[in-house]
Amino acid sequence: TGALRFVLGDQLSHAVASLRDLDPARDRVLMAEVLGEATYVRHHPKKIAFVFSAMRHFAAELAANGVTVIYVRLDDPGNTGSLSGELARAVAADPPERVVVTEPGEWRLWDAMRGWEAELGVPVEVRDDDRFFTTPRSFRAWAEGRKSVRMASFYQQMRKRTGFLMDAAGAPEGGKYSFDPDNREPIPGEVASPPRHTVEPDAVTREVLDLVAARFGHHFGTLDGFDFAVTAGDAEAALEHFIQHALPGFGTYQDAMRHGDPLLFHSRLAVYMNAGLLDPRHVCRRAQAAWESGHAPLNAVEGFIRQILGWREFVRGIYWWRMPAYAETNALDAHRRLPEFYWTGETDMVCLRDAIGQTQREAYAHHIQRLMVMGNFALLAGVEPALVNEWYLVVYADAYEWVELPNVQGMTLFADGGFLATKPYAASGKYIDRMSDYCRHCRYDPKKQLTDDACPFNALYWHFIDRNQARLRGNPRMAFPVKTLDRMGPDKVAALREHAERFLNALTYAEPGAW
Ligand code: FAD
Ligand code: DLZ
Ligand code: SF4
Structure with a gap:
């Protein structure tokens, strides 16, 4: 008996560390669909269907390559319902020399993994997940001892280290590392969005869709129109589709939003990269090649690569460095429940209606919807971080805690007190009006503050600045709104506070755990 190689549902890469030195003659691969992973938060059915179908396709590819796969289906008799339980069952049934796994994407599972060797009585080797550009250790070594840990300096260092978009003399292409200021245009009505890449469900996916409908159909979100790629081959086609059609406009319209338009120029590739169907290095190389060939401009390609080489690695580094305490932070002392309309x-x-409705249908929203619509509302209203985190982990098909938590806790809610972001991304209706056509479809008016038809974001914004002014005063990036508040005079501030509170008091709130 050789090694038992345990592959988790977001590790579906043939080059994943745990499969690297696999000996098909002696080793076995274990994969398990378990109730615990589908319900520790009640994931969107599309996320569960994506993971299960991708797992089944991946197992079939391994088997076709002559690998012995022990594949546990959700409905298999004896399924214990947890990853630890399924590993224990497989080890007991036919003890291997050792167990080999790749480190997981969530702290709770890593914590469980540390106990496996003692529980199982066989050696357990936990390997680094080298599908990333950095390891938690190398990030920590870079971060510790720095005066401030900022994405911009991390990203510059990553550009130098990897050579992406660097010229022969070692300088950044185009003379600067970031073209972000070029990437904040609203999208004109006459600019058509690129066509969408879709994959027709095959027989394997259809069987999974039936299973998920029967078992998890009551979770938030719908299964209709499932069109995710579930194999590396189809994910590669999605990448090529994105490069061909959307990458050239990705930069300019990166922060734009449009009513009824779920994707705009975004890639929808996070779901594939996070599950292992696409390799981030390959994605960055393809984007760079599109710039080199003249197909896409530098502001688009740099902007896209920065999200992957910069933000994606940076938030993961922060996660593993600061967990588990990071999940408990609540620097703005926010304790409101989540409004029912999120569900x-x-x-x-x-x-909110458009972006949440699309989230129900698609298990997807693009970054600015996540940050500046749902996120901004939760920040301004002062919703308890744990409840907001749960929502984001439930609703998006690309959500795993290593990337979800820092984005919510740090970038969106400022719950870490400014560790990850330099200022709270708080905005009034004016921002949403500038970056979208939403307000034209809305009964509220983004230019009004105190009338019945005033956009609620406006009073909520000043309520937020007012109640947090002691915390924000020292932050140079918040100097302008704080000064504006000072100049308003007490009567105006009181009226805004009262208007915001009346609005918040009239909302219905979800019982924690009800969804
Ligand atoms: P594109 O806009 O096409 O971007 C390209 C790629 O860059 C993405 O696929 C992603 O891999 C990466 N990327 C972009 N922004 C970020 C970021 N801030 N952090 C990490 N990677 C980034 N991303 C997730 O993968 N999972 C999550 O659970 C998640 N939760 C989020 C929650 C909030 C509140 C916010 C503000 C952001 C969150 N993000 C998350 C980051 C980002 O919004 C998504 O990666 C992106 O919207 C996915 O869609 P896309 O693939 O079309 O991205
Ligand atoms: C997200 C998910 C779901 C829904 N189901 C499974 C599963 O049944 N089996 C499995 O191995 N992995 C699943 N996953 C992915 C895991 O939750 C993921 O590996 C951990 O959250 C760590 O990143
Ligand atoms: Fe959103 Fe306010 Fe615009 Fe309505 S008016 S769409 S609530 S920003």
Whole structure:
């Protein structure tokens, strides 16, 4: 008996560390669909269907390559319902020399993994996940001892180290590392969005869709129109589709939003990269090649590569460095429950209704919707970080805690007190009006503050600045709004506070755990 190689549902790469030195003559691969992973938060059915179908396709590819795969289906008799339980069952049934796994993407599972060797009585080797450009150790070595840990300096260092978009003399292409200021244009109505890449469900996916409908159909979100790629081959086609059609406009319209338009120029590739169907290095190389060939401009390619080489690695580094305490932070002392409309989409606020409705249908929203619509509302309203984190982990097909938590806790809610982001991304209705056409479809008016038809984001924004002014005063990037508040005079501030509170008091709130 050789090694038992345990591959998790977001490790579906043939080059994943745990499969690297696999000996098909002696080793076995274990994969398990388990209730615990589908329900520790009640994931969107599309996320569960994506993971299960991709797992089944991956197992079939391994088997076709002559690998012995022990594949446990959700409905198999004896399924213990947890990853630890399924590993223990496989080890007991036919003890291997050792177990080989790749480190997981969530702290709770890593914590469980540390106990496996003692529980199982066989050696357990936990390997680094080298599908990333950095390891938690190398990030920590870079970060510790720095005065401030900022994405911009991390990213510059990563550009130098990897050579992406660097010229022969070692300088950044185009003379600067970031073209972000070029990437904040709203999208004109006459600019058509690129066509969408879709994959027709095959027989394996259809069987999974039936299973998920029966078992998890009551979770938030719908299964209709499932069109995710579930194999590396189809994910590669999605990448080529993105490069061909959307990458050239990715930069300019990166921060734009449009009513009824879920994707715009975004790639929808996070779901594939996070599950192992696409390699981030390959994705960055393909984007760079599109710039080299003249197909896409530098502001688009740099902007895209920065998200992957910069943000994606940076948030992961922060996660493993600061966990488990990071999940408990609540620097702005926010304790409100989550409004019910996050789960139903039922609100007159059109930006929220559109972005949440699309999230129900697609298990997807692009970055600015996540950050500046749903995230901004939760920040301004002061919703308890744990409840917001749970929502984001539930609703997006690309959500795993290593990337979800820092984006919510740090970037969106400022719950870490400014460790990850330099200022809270708080915005009034004016920002949403500038970056989208939502307000044209809305019964509220983004230019008004105190009338019945005033955009609720406006009073909520000043309520936020007012109640947090002591915390924000020292932050140079918040000097302008704090000074504006000072100049408003107490009567105006009181009126805004009262307007915001009336609005918040009239909302229905979800019982924690009800969804
Ligand atoms: P594109 O816009 O096409 O971007 C390209 C790629 O860059 C993405 O596929 C992704 O891999 C990477 N990327 C972009 N921004 C970020 C970022 N801030 N952090 C990490 N990677 C980034 N991303 C997730 O993968 N999973 C999550 O659970 C998740 N939760 C988020 C929650 C909030 C509140 C916010 C503000 C952002 C979150 N993000 C998350 C980051 C980002 O919004 C998504 O990666 C992106 O929207 C995925 O869509 P896309 O593939 O079309 O991205
Ligand atoms: C997300 C997910 C789901 C829904 N189901 C499974 C599963 O049944 N089996 C499995 O191995 N992995 C699943 N996953 C992915 C895991 O939750 C993921 O590996 C951990 O969250 C760590 O990143
Ligand atoms: Fe959203 Fe306010 Fe615009 Fe309505 S008016 S869409 S609530 S920003």
